Amino acid sequence: MSAWAELAWRLVFGAAALVVAFNYRDVAWRVHNFMANTVGVSRILTPAIVRATFGFLAVALLVEVAMGLARS
Numbered sequence: 001m002s003a004w005a006e007l008a009w010r011l012v013f014g015a016a017a018l019v020v021a022f023n024y025r026d027v028a029w030r031v032h033n034f035m036a037n038t039v040g041v042s043r044i045l046t047p048a049i050v051r052a053t054f055g056f057l058a059v060a061l062l063v064e065v066a067m068g069l070a071r072s
Helices: 005-019 024-037 047-071
Strands: none
Touching: 005 024, 005 047, 024 047
């Protein structure tokens, strides 16, 4: 994958993770409801856990993109 395509992919995924983290249009609730009825998924999986996880992923991805841009 070219460098620009990889950068675009990480930015899009980071933006999507931020949408879940900020719970835009109840996305975290939708992820929770989808996974809550799946066999083997713990009841600890709450919308708050979903939001925190996706927030962490978004920050990690966007920091990685920023550090990559600063290096080049």
